[in-house]
Every structure is written in structure tokens, then in C-alpha cells.
Amino acid sequence: MVRNKLMLAAAVLSGVVLATPAAAQNEQFIPILSYRTGAYAVNGVPFANGMADYYNLVNERDGGINGVKLLVEECETGYATDKGVECYERLKGKGPTGAAFVNPLSTGITFALTEKTATDKIPIITMGYGRADSKNGAVFAYNFPLLGTYWSAADIAIQHIAKEVGGFDKLKGKKISLLFHDSPYGKEPIPMLQVLAKKHGFEFTPIPVTHPGVEQKSQWLAIRQNRPDYVLVWGWGVMNGTAVKEAAAVAYPREKMIGVWWSGAEPDVTPAGDQAAGYKALMLQHGAGKFPVHADIEKHVYAKGKGLSEPGKVGEVLYNRGMVNAMLGVEAIRKAQEKFGKKPLTGEQVRWGLENLNLSEARLKELGFEGMLKPVKISCSDHEGARDGRVQQWDGKGWKIISDWYTANQSGTEPLVDEVSAKYAAEKNIKSRDCSKES
Amino acid sequence: MSGVLYSLVALGFVLIFKASGVFNFAQGAMVLLAGLALVRSLDLLVTRGFPLWAAIILGIGFAAVIMAIAAWLIERFVIGPLVNQDGLTLFMSTIGVTFILEGAAQMIFGSDAYPLRLFPTDAWFLFENVFPGGILVNKLDVWGGFIAGILVAGLAIFFERTKTGRALRAVADDHLAAQSVGIPIGWIWFVVWLAAGLVALVAATVWGTKLGVQFSITFLALKALPVLIIGGLTSIPGAIVGGLIVGAGEKIAEVFLGSYIGGGIEYWFAYVLALAVLLVRPQGLFGERIIERI
Numbered sequence: 056m057v058r059n060k061l062m063l064a065a066a067v068l069s070g071v072v073l074a075t076p077a078a079a080q081n082e083q084f085i086p087i088l089s090y091r092t093g094a095y096a097v098n099g100v101p102f103a104n105g106m107a108d109y110y111n112l113v114n115e116r117d118g119g120i121n122g123v124k125l126l127v128e129e130c131e132t133g134y135a136t137d138k139g140v141e142c143y144e145r146l147k148g149k150g151p152t153g154a155a156f157v158n159p160l161s162t163g164i165t166f167a168l169t170e171k172t173a174t175d176k177i178p179i180i181t182m183g184y185g186r187a188d189s190k191n192g193a194v195f196a197y198n199f200p201l202l203g204t205y206w207s208a209a210d211i212a213i214q215h216i217a218k219e220v221g222g223f224d225k226l227k228g229k230k231i232s233l234l235f236h237d238s239p240y241g242k243e244p245i246p247m248l249q250v251l252a253k254k255h256g257f258e259f260t261p262i263p264v265t266h267p268g269v270e271q272k273s274q275w276l277a278i279r280q281n282r283p284d285y286v287l288v289w290g291w292g293v294m295n296g297t298a299v300k301e302a303a304a305v306a307y308p309r310e311k312m313i314g315v316w317w318s319g320a321e322p323d324v325t326p327a328g329d330q331a332a333g334y335k336a337l338m339l340q341h342g343a344g345k346f347p348v349h350a351d352i353e354k355h356v357y358a359k360g361k362g363l364s365e366p367g368k369v370g371e372v373l374y375n376r377g378m379v380n381a382m383l384g385v386e387a388i389r390k391a392q393e394k395f396g397k398k399p400l401t402g403e404q405v406r407w408g409l410e411n412l413n414l415s416e417a418r419l420k421e422l423g424f425e426g427m428l429k430p431v432k433i434s435c436s437d438h439e440g441a442r443d444g445r446v447q448q449w450d451g452k453g454w455k456i457i458s459d460w461y462t463a464n465q466s467g468t469e470p471l472v473d474e475v476s477a478k479y480a481a482e483k484n485i486k487s488r489d490c491s492k493e494s
Numbered sequence: 495m496s497g498v499l500y501s502l503v504a505l506g507f508v509l510i511f512k513a514s515g516v517f518n519f520a521q522g523a524m525v526l527l528a529g530l531a532l533v534r535s536l537d538l539l540v541t542r543g544f545p546l547w548a549a550i551i552l553g554i555g556f557a558a559v560i561m562a563i564a565a566w567l568i569e570r571f572v573i574g575p576l577v578n579q580d581g582l583t584l585f586m587s588t589i590g591v592t593f594i595l596e597g598a599a600q601m602i603f604g605s606d607a608y609p610l611r612l613f614p615t616d617a618w619f620l621f622e623n624v625f626p627g628g629i630l631v632n633k634l635d636v637w638g639g640f641i642a643g644i645l646v647a648g649l650a651i652f653f654e655r656t657k658t659g660r661a662l663r664a665v666a667d668d669h670l671a672a673q674s675v676g677i678p679i680g681w682i683w684f685v686v687w688l689a690a691g692l693v694a695l696v697a698a699t700v701w702g703t704k705l706g707v708q709f710s711i712t713f714l715a716l717k718a719l720p721v722l723i724i725g726g727l728t729s730i731p732g733a734i735v736g737g738l739i740v741g742a743g744e745k746i747a748e749v750f751l752g753s754y755i756g757g758g759i760e761y762w763f764a765y766v767l768a769l770a771v772l773l774v775r776p777q778g779l780f781g782e783r784i785i786e787r788i
Binding site (some may be wrong): 265273 | 597605607608609616619630632634704708710747748749752753756762
């Protein structure tokens with residue numbers, strides 16, 4: 056415990072967690088842009104721990120990817136866009152072949168890096184966040200919003216509400232509010248929800264909450280006044296727990312609140328105690344809990360004293376998400392090695408690996424992720440790869456899965472993706488790739 | 495009423511400024527340190543089988559000791575060596591203290607969100623039969639108001655009726671003159687930083703109950719600034735009145751104006767109010783009039 060804290064302290068002070076002093080030639084460099092301090096550390100720490108522990112597992116258990124060791128360096132962004140860009144610039148050229156990819160864990164940083172990464176030919180993985188239009192790989196060659204964009208999340212949330220009220224036809228006349236973090240992240244689902252409101256006839260009201268979200272009383276007074284049938288929560292960090300507490304204070308039923316998958320982890324509900332019981336949130340496929348891969352992490356990482364998390368927090372929602380994120384990156388490198396050889400690869404080569412990644416059920420089982428994820432297949436035209444989700448509910452002690460799988464309706468999201476990505480391509484003078492010719 | 499909760503943080507600022515002439519930017523970080531020390535010790539004691547009432551008393555005692563250590567370290571290594579320097583230098587040093595306290599507090603006690611439940615957080619709904627929705631009164635806000643009232647009364651007595659309180663005011667007026675008449679300035683500054691630390695601990699019990707103890711409570715310092723500007727940097731009752739004005743003003747603005755201009759105005763509207771007060775009364779509503787004799 057004390058040792059873990061010292062390691063974390065070292066991470067914060069030096070910006071380096073796992074990098075060895077001298078980078079050998081047969082190492083693949085992977086940066087981790089994390090936030091272990093600041094307003095969002097509560098959520099940033101478990102995610103970063105999950106990522107770092109998984110990379111460590113690959114090195115400890117497998118000796119790297121086909122013999123190529125992973126060289127990992129962490130950089131503290133504090134969830135600030137300027138620091139995120141600074142970290143990226145500092146780390147993009149490290150290692151024998153530069154960064155394999157970058158995971159900014161911030162939609163704001165994603166927006167700032169999108170053009171830079173395309174120029175530097177380094178993929179930017181934004182699993183479950185980032186620009187929703189970047190699903191279109193023909194325009195956004197280097198962006199990979201894997202497993203689900205915010206537009207997919209919005210669609211899944213409305214599907215679930217429709218199911219609860221008895222069908223899509225019953226949505227007409229209903230009031231649905233969006234309580235969102237007033238940032239690029241929180242604003243991202245608004246266009247999709249406006250499209251869905253028009254399609255299904257519900258009244259949609261977006262309600263912004265200013266960073267970091269510690270004070271929301273007036274927003275909840277407005278909700279109390281307007282009495283929406285559902286409140287969608289697009290928050291991060293302290294905003295989520297505060298939303299749950301303020302909802303309780305104005306007696307808004309927690310059962311009518313549905314958080315996005317970034318508003319559905321343990322730190323979002325535990326500060327509210329019993330008041331959080333009934334609160335629901337989307338799942339980016341996986342939830343909390345332990346799967347075969349966790350046994351490997353405990354055996355090869357924690358048993359050797361190399362784990363970064365408090366042992367009791369291994370298997371929490373955001374820890375698992377960090378692990379999934381790291382695994383997808385590792386498998387993309389492995390895929391790229393099939394084409395370019397078992398050696399450290401450039402970002403451009405790893406981009407090919409990401410675009411051709413195909414994780415079947417059997418492969419997920421081999422990796423120990425069976426039950427956490429459904430198969431993922433990425434292609435040039437579909438950089439999202441999968442758009443499935445479920446809904447979980449906090450019962451006061453833990454998250455319980457309360458729905459079957461939903462798949463975001465592409466006939467709803469696709470026209471918006473095409474429209475917005477085409478506009479971006481025109482603005483930036485990007486020539487769209489012909490995906491039928493990509494291999 | 496929620497503005498009174500800002501007053502709890504603002505009181506710490508006023509206390510140090512009134513007693514030493516230092517604008518203490520670290521007050522928000524002190525709330526975090528006090529809150530983390532309290533909640534982590536409380537958790538430890540409860541898991542070790544202590545009854546809750548005993549754990550609360552011991553936890554508060556432990557947090558008070560931590561704040562005393564912090565006050566001694568700040569006086570010994572930061573403020574003490576800067577005696578007789580101008581206000582801006584002292585202010586800059588408290589910015590440094592802010593970052594050190596934030597980092598150290600998280601490193602020692604953890605950076606998770608820790609629930610704290612010392613006060614009720616549900617609400618009373620009054621006059622529901624008179625008009626739709628009635629009036630919502632949050633019990634935590636009422637507790638905050640009650641605690642703030644006690645603090646104001648206690649601090650007023652301390653400053654006006656005790657020897658130490660009068661010495662504090664003398665030091666604030668002129669460090670050098672206070673030293674020349676035999677006031678031990680090091681001890682006085684330790685006392686004032688300790689008092690501000692204890693006020694931070696009180697604020698942490700209320701804000702920790704509201705938000706959970708986590709890094710974000712350091713942002714309260716930014717919400718306390720407009721309260722100080724409105725109430726006046728040297729007035730303890732001013733911190734309460736300023737808090738009430740900010741609390742009511744930002745909520746009314748968000749609910750009635752926010753919807754016309756896209757919402758999310760609550761956070762900065764408090765500063766609009768503060769600027770308006772600055773224009774007509776630079777010393778704040780209750781601050782001492784600034785007189786420069788030439």
C-alpha cells in the first residue's frame with residue numbers, strides 16, 4: 056500500500072512510471088496521458104492504473120508482444136487540454152519508432168490533437184469518448200473512437216428509455232433533459248439527441264454545468280421546476296456524485312437518471328451513499344467485476360508487487376475500462392506485426408493494425424476478456440468497431456446489470472456522422488479515402 | 495442559503511487577512527487537507543471497531559493536530575522568513591503553499607472521493623399546499639448557516655475581547671510596530687494560521703458531507719473570492735452577508751436568466767456581482783474604508 060503510494064507519488068513528480076532508463080532497440084513505446092492529480096483524479100487514477108497494469112502484464116507474462124517489450128511512460132495532463140498537448144509533443148517521438156498510439160482520455164485533448172496526430176501519423180485511440188464524427192475513418196484516418204461514440208451512447212440511452220416507457224411511440228410528449236459538463240465532452244451528444252427528439256417527438260432540454268461541477272443547485276432547481284421524465288447525465292469527476300446528491304435533495308427519483316458510461320463508476324455514486332441507490336448508467340459493454348484476465352494480473356503483476364492499484368479496486372468499472380483500452384492497443388500492435396514484422400512499429404503501421412483489428416469471441420476468450428466484451432471488428436469506414444451497450448443500476452452497494460444488450464441504431468447515427476465528417480473534410484481540405492481500396 | 499456554505503470558506507480568508515494582512519490563497523487547499531485527514535482517520539477508526547461518536551471525536555482531534563502541524567510548518571518555513579515583506583510577496587508565497595498542500599494531502603491521504611456523512615442532506619418542502627412545488631429548504635444549508643453563525647460569534651469575541659485577538663489586529667496593522675512593542679509575531683502567526691486551519695476543518699465537515707471529500711473542494715476557494723469582495727476582506731459578518739448575496743444572486747441568475755443565454759452562468763455570475771460592488775464600494779459592503787494619508 057505504502058509502496059503503491061510511493062510509486063504513484065513518483066509518477067506524479069517525475070511523470071514516469073514504467074519506463075526503463077535506457078530504451079532498448081526492441082521496445083515499443085506507448086505513452087499514457089493520465090490525470091492522477093486535480094479535479095478529475097478520482098476517475099483518472101483507476102483508469103490509468105488499469106492501463107498501466109495491463110501493459111505490465113503483457114511484459115511480465117508474455118515477455119512483450121512477440122518478444123517486443125512495451126516501454127511505457129506516463130504524463131500528467133490534469134485533464135487540461137494545454138497540458139495534454141504538451142505531453143503529446145514531449146512523448147510522440149520517444150522510443151525507437153516513436154509513440155505507437157496515444158490515448159488522451161479527454162474529449163477536449165482529442166479535439167486539440169486530431170490534426171496533429173494525422174500530421175504526425177500517430178493513431179489517437181478514444182475508446183468511448185472523443186469526436187463522434189471520427190467514426191468515419193475515410194475522413195479521420197488516425198482517429199479511433201473504439202467501442203462507442205457519444206452519439207451511439209445517446210441512441211442507446213433513448214432505446215432504454217423507450218423500453219421503460221413501453222415503446223418508441225410512447226416517447227412522444229415526454230420531457231428528457233441532458234445535464235451536461237459544459238465542455239466539448241458534455242456537448243458532444245447534443246446534436247444526436249436533437250435528431251432523436253425530432254424523430255420520436257420528445258421534448259429535449261440541455262442543461263449545462265460549469266467545470267468542475269461542484270455547484271449544481273440552480274440546475275436542479277430548474278429540473279424540479281420543469282419536472283422532466285428522465286435526466287441524462289453527461290458528467291465526469293465530481294459532477295456525477297454532486298448530480299446524484301442534488302437529485303436526492305430535490306427529491307428527483309434516481310431511477311429516472313441515466314448516466315453515460317463515464318458517469319457510471321464507483322466514485323460517481325459512493326460519495327452519495329444510500330441516496331445513489333436506483334441511479335442508472337450506460338455500460339461501455341463491460342461493467343465491474345473480475346474475469347480470467349484479472350487472475351493473470353493478480354498472478355503476474357500484483358504477486359510480484361508491481362501493481363499500481365489498491366488491490367481492492369482491481370475490477371472496478373474504470374480500472375476495467377483502462378485494461379480494455381490497453382488490450383485493444385496491444386492487439387492492434389500484434390495485428391500490425393503480422394504485416395510489418397515482429398519488431399517495434401511506427402504509428403502509421405500500428406494505424407493499419409487498428410484498422411484491421413478483428414477480435415472474435417474465441418480471441419477474446421484467449422485473452423481472458425470473455426464476458427466483458429463482445430466481438431470488435433474495425434474497418435476503414437467504421438473506426439468505432441462496435442456500438443453495443445447495456446444499462447446498470449446502483450443498488451447502494453454495487454452495480455447490477457439490469458438490461459439486455461442494445462446496439463446503437465446506425466440508420467440514426469450514420470447520416471449525422473456523414474454530414475458532420477464531410478463538413479470537417481471540406482473545412483480542413485481533407486481528401487476522403489476510398490475505403491473499398493484500403494487493405 | 496447555500497451561499498452560507500461559501501461563507502464558511504470565506505471566513506478562513508478573512509481571519510488570516512484581518513489578523514496578519516496576508517491574503518491566503520491556500521484556504522481551499524487547507525479545507526482539502528483538513529477534510530482528508532478527518533475522513534481517512536474516521537474510516538480507519540470505524541473499521542477498527544470504534545463507536546461512531548468516538549471515531550468522530552478522535553477524527554476531528556487528529557485533523558486538528560494535522561492543521562496545527564501545517565500551521566507551524568507554514569509559519570516556520572514560509573511566512574516567518576517573509577516578515578515585513580510586502581503583501582504581494584506574502585500572497586505569492588501562499589500560492590506556493592496551495593500547491594504543496596494539495597500535493598501532500600493527496601499523497602498522504604489518497605486522491606479518491608471519500609464519503610463523509612456528518613449532517614443530514616435531505617430537504618424540507620414547505621408550503622407545498624400553498625403553491626406548486628412549495629419551498630425547498632436543504633437541511634445541510636440550515637446546518638451550514640447555524641455553524642457559520644456560531645463561528646462568527648466566536649471569532650468576534652476572540653478578536654474583540656481577548657488579548658491574543660487584539661495582538662492579532664495589531665500585527666495586521668503593522669508587523670514592525672507590533673514587534674517593537676513586544677508582540678511575539680511568530681507565535682501570533684502560528685495562532686492565526688491554526689485558527690484558519692480549524693475554520694477550514696469546520697468547512698470541510700460541511701462541504702465533505704455535501705460533495706464527499708475530494709480534490710474538487712479546493713475550487714471552493716474560487717467561489718469564496720466574490721464573497722470576500724462583496725462582504726469586505728476584513729469583516730467577519732461581511733463574509734456571511736456576502737455569502738448570502740452570492741448564493742441568492744447566482745441561483746436567481748441561473749434559473750431566470752440562464753435559459754435565455756444558454757445556461758451555465760452560475761459559476762461566473764458571482765464575479766459579476768462582485769465587480770458591481772467593487773465599482774461602487776471598493777472596500778466591500780462591510781470592509782474598513784481605505785484611507786491613504788499623504
